[in-house]
Amino acid sequence: MYRIRLHGRGGQGIQTGARILASALFVEGFETQDSPLYGAERRGAPVSATVRAARAPIRERGLPARADLIAVGDESLLGVAAAGVLRDADERSWLLIRSGVAAEIWRSRLGRSERVATFALEVEEGAELPLVGAACAGAAARMLGVVSRASLESALERELAALSAQARAASAARAFAAWDELAALAGCVTEEPAPIGAPLPRPDWVDVPLDPADVAAPDIRVPLTSVQVRTGLWRTLRPVIDDALCRRCSWLCSSFCPDGAISIDPDGRPCIDYDHCKGCLVCAAVCPPHAIRVEREAGRATEPEKVG
Amino acid sequence: MSRVLLSGNAAIAWGARLAGVDYVPAFPITPQTEIIETLAGWIGSNELDARTVMFESEHSMLTAAGAAASTGVRVFTATSSQGLLYAMEMLYSVAGWRAPFVLVNVSRAVAAPVTLHSDHGDVLAARDSGFLQLHAATCQEALDLVLLGYRTAEHPDVRLPALVNLDGFLLSFTREPVELPDPELARRFVGAFEPGASAFRASRPVSQAVAVLGGGPYSYFRYEMHRASEHAGTVFADAAIELEAATGRANDAVECYRSDDAEVVFFLIGSLSTTAKDAVDRLRESGTRAGLVRPRLLRPFPTAALRSALHGRRAVAVVDQDLSIGSGGVLHAELAGALHGQAGAPLLASFIGGLGGRRVGVDELCSISGEALEAASAGRPPAPRLLYTEAELREVRKLQAIAHEERHR
Ligand code: SF4
Numbered sequence: 088m089y090r091i092r093l094h095g096r097g098g099q100g101i102q103t104g105a106r107i108l109a110s111a112l113f114v115e116g117f118e119t120q121d122s123p124l125y126g127a128e129r130r131g132a133p134v135s136a137t138v139r140a141a142r143a144p145i146r147e148r149g150l151p152a153r154a155d156l157i158a159v160g161d162e163s164l165l166g167v168a169a170a171g172v173l174r175d176a177d178e179r180s181w182l183l184i185r186s187g188v189a190a191e192i193w194r195s196r197l198g199r200s201e202r203v204a205t206f207a208l209e210v211e212e213g214a215e216l217p218l219v220g221a222a223c224a225g226a227a228a229r230m231l232g233v234v235s236r237a238s239l240e241s242a243l244e245r246e247l248a249a250l251s252a253q254a255r256a257a258s259a260a261r262a263f264a265a266w267d268e269l270a271a272l273a274g275c276v277t278e279e280p281a282p283i284g285a286p287l288p289r290p291d292w293v294d295v296p297l298d299p300a301d302v303a304a305p306d307i308r309v310p311l312t313s314v315q316v317r318t319g320l321w322r323t324l325r326p327v328i329d330d331a332l333c334r335r336c337s338w339l340c341s342s343f344c345p346d347g348a349i350s351i352d353p354d355g356r357p358c359i360d361y362d363h364c365k366g367c368l369v370c371a372a373v374c375p376p377h378a379i380r381v382e383r384e385a386g387r388a389t390e391p392e393k394v395g
Numbered sequence: 396m397s398r399v400l401l402s403g404n405a406a407i408a409w410g411a412r413l414a415g416v417d418y419v420p421a422f423p424i425t426p427q428t429e430i431i432e433t434l435a436g437w438i439g440s441n442e443l444d445a446r447t448v449m450f451e452s453e454h455s456m457l458t459a460a461g462a463a464a465s466t467g468v469r470v471f472t473a474t475s476s477q478g479l480l481y482a483m484e485m486l487y488s489v490a491g492w493r494a495p496f497v498l499v500n501v502s503r504a505v506a507a508p509v510t511l512h513s514d515h516g517d518v519l520a521a522r523d524s525g526f527l528q529l530h531a532a533t534c535q536e537a538l539d540l541v542l543l544g545y546r547t548a549e550h551p552d553v554r555l556p557a558l559v560n561l562d563g564f565l566l567s568f569t570r571e572p573v574e575l576p577d578p579e580l581a582r583r584f585v586g587a588f589e590p591g592a593s594a595f596r597a598s599r600p601v602s603q604a605v606a607v608l609g610g611g612p613y614s615y616f617r618y619e620m621h622r623a624s625e626h627a628g629t630v631f632a633d634a635a636i637e638l639e640a641a642t643g644r645a646n647d648a649v650e651c652y653r654s655d656d657a658e659v660v661f662f663l664i665g666s667l668s669t670t671a672k673d674a675v676d677r678l679r680e681s682g683t684r685a686g687l688v689r690p691r692l693l694r695p696f697p698t699a700a701l702r703s704a705l706h707g708r709r710a711v712a713v714v715d716q717d718l719s720i721g722s723g724g725v726l727h728a729e730l731a732g733a734l735h736g737q738a739g740a741p742l743l744a745s746f747i748g749g750l751g752g753r754r755v756g757v758d759e760l761c762s763i764s765g766e767a768l769e770a771a772s773a774g775r776p777p778a779p780r781l782l783y784t785e786a787e788l789r790e791v792r793k794l795q796a797i798a799h800e801e802r803h804r
């Protein structure tokens with residue numbers, strides 16, 4: 088069975104990418120399964136999706152214990168511990184990273200002697216298309232070596248059917264560009280053979296102890312936890328207030344911000360807390376003089392996550 | 396018939412579409428919302444001739460479902476977790492009205508604490524409500540059970556609503572190959588809903604009893620529901636045979652996998668059963684005769700079929716993905732009740748796992764079967780085991796340490 092995991096941020100089309108890859112494998116005659124994994128919040132938050140493919144019906148479900156290929160659509164996630172990108176990478180796993188940085192540099196950064204590949208993809212300002220996911224699917228399909236270009240094409244058609252012709256073409260172009268870029272590695276990812284007979288180790292079971300209730304109740308009674316979680320890491324677009332245009336109405340943007348991320352200083356000047364602004368752009372939409380412009384985060388979020 | 400990739404949620408929506416539903420009262424909740432979105436999309440594009448109405452809560456949604464079904468239209472609705480619990484009062488009421496429709500529950504563990512992932516704490520809370528209860532193990536089954544649900548629920552001798560359950564994420568958002576039945580075949584299979592004299596019509600009031608009853612009449616109506624639910628087992632079995640003849644897919648009330656000669660059998664419900672089949676094969680390769688017995692139908696409880704499937708087995712490992720706090724596994728208690736006093740009944744060992752989406756893998760299942768067999772050799776059922784690993788406890792200790800530090804800051 089092939090087990091492949093795609094990682095990215097909500098809004099990059101990672102689930103769609105997994106669908107394209109599974110669909111292409113299905114067209115090739117494989118039994119397939121694809122499933123996304125995400126939490127309560129999506130846009131900008133780390134998401135992953137799993138694709139399985141085998142010649143027999145697939146009974147395994149949920150997160151696989153290990154992956155043959157881990158495709159990362161957003162390199163900044165490698166610095167976010169909670170994204171769990173490398174959680175189960177072993178020496179058989181291939182790592183594919185969308186990055187302008189060369190594969191050998193990633194190898195040394197990650198302490199891996201081999202099996203790291205990269206592909207490049209520029210995404211235009213404000214693009215709301217599953218481009219990253221589609222490119223990951225194209226690259227992954229090539230690395231598996233068991234998907235024909237025609238099957239990839241038919242999968243792209245099926246899975247992107249709801250988009251406009253123009254958007255479909257843009258996504259397909261990215262998928263094929265990545266497919267071409269990975270030509271030298273065609274077939275490098277191999278199927279993990281089914282385990283035969285070997286006894287499995289006994290799980291490290293423990294008896295759950297009886298703890299005092301003040302430890303064992305899952306209550307959160309302090310506000311600090313939400314301060315600690317830097318939800319600003321989810322942002323793909325950044326609102327920037329132009330001080331010269333701002334009329335200091337001092338309530339619109341700050342009242343409408345669903346995250347309470349805009350405070351007003353004593354002079355009536357709005358100030359955005361980028362550690363927690365999720366980039367929803369509600370503020371930009373409500374500002375009467377259009378004083379809040381939108382910038383792309385590109386490259387900004389690569390600093391590693393601050394813990395505690 | 397065509398084979399396509401569908402998520403569990405999409406398969407459910409297809410089931411409702413193929414059953415030709417008329418009315419879809421709705422209220423959103425993760426991980427179910429996609430079902431209603433899909434149906435609403437089809438209604439919007441005129442691919443489905445039905446109406447959908449968004450309510451302000453699941454309680455009202457269920458009330459509307461029961462009221463509409465009482466007028467003789469075909470009703471579909473869906474919820475999850477807290478939503479099912481919020482509607483619970485009306486679950487009992489509409490079942491008491493004998494209003495047949497299909498309610499899909501996408502299993503998600505209930506709060507507190509909060510999670511989005513699956514266990515059966517939500518759906519098992521509804522087991523005494525009068526709803527029939529059907530549990531899907533695959534996306535294909537999710538579709539088939541919606542069709543079977545309507546057939547069974549609307550039968551004139553049943554007239555009880557049916558609850559079809561699928562596991563959140565593991566089925567709801569997982570896409571796999573599904574055979575879409577031919578629409579004409581599906582329509583013929585489900586048939587028209589013929590409410591007969593029981594249909595409520597405006598300006599034509601009918602009463603079948605008085606509003607507030609004493610114990611005697613109350614008992615009569617509850618006993619009638621019970622009889623109807625028991626009878627639903629036969630109706631379901633007949634319908635399943637018919638569906639199998641048309642599609643080649645078996646949907647017996649109890650699925651038995653390699654259990655005929657098994658010394659140890661897994662007993663569990665839902666999508667974990669496909670993992671359990673892998674465990675069965677794995678155990679057989681290494682010389683342990685393992686099998687799986689998995690009820691699709693939980694209400695009515697298929698007592699006779701389970702007694703015969705488990706007769707002569709040495710041990711049964713019951714894996715509950717639920718926990719009745721202060722008692723133990725719900726399935727374990729139900730199975731123990733069904734087998735108690737039966738000659739040749741196997742030893743039952745109880746395991747709790749899979750709460751809130753906690754993964755139960757082949758490795759754990761293999762160890763579980765070993766424990767059950769050891770207990771059978773010793774002739775003594777083991778204490779129920781709450782499946783938990785050292786690594787999991789370490790993770791919680793870390794979370795607690797961080798939370799504790801913040802609390803005292
Ligand atoms: S984009 Fe604006 S409204 Fe949205 S979270 Fe950031 S500051 Fe608040």
Ligand code: SF4
Pocket residue numbers: 328332333334335336337338339340341357373374375376377378379
């Ligand atoms: S809404 Fe616009 S004008 Fe008003 S305070 Fe915010 S940025 Fe300034």
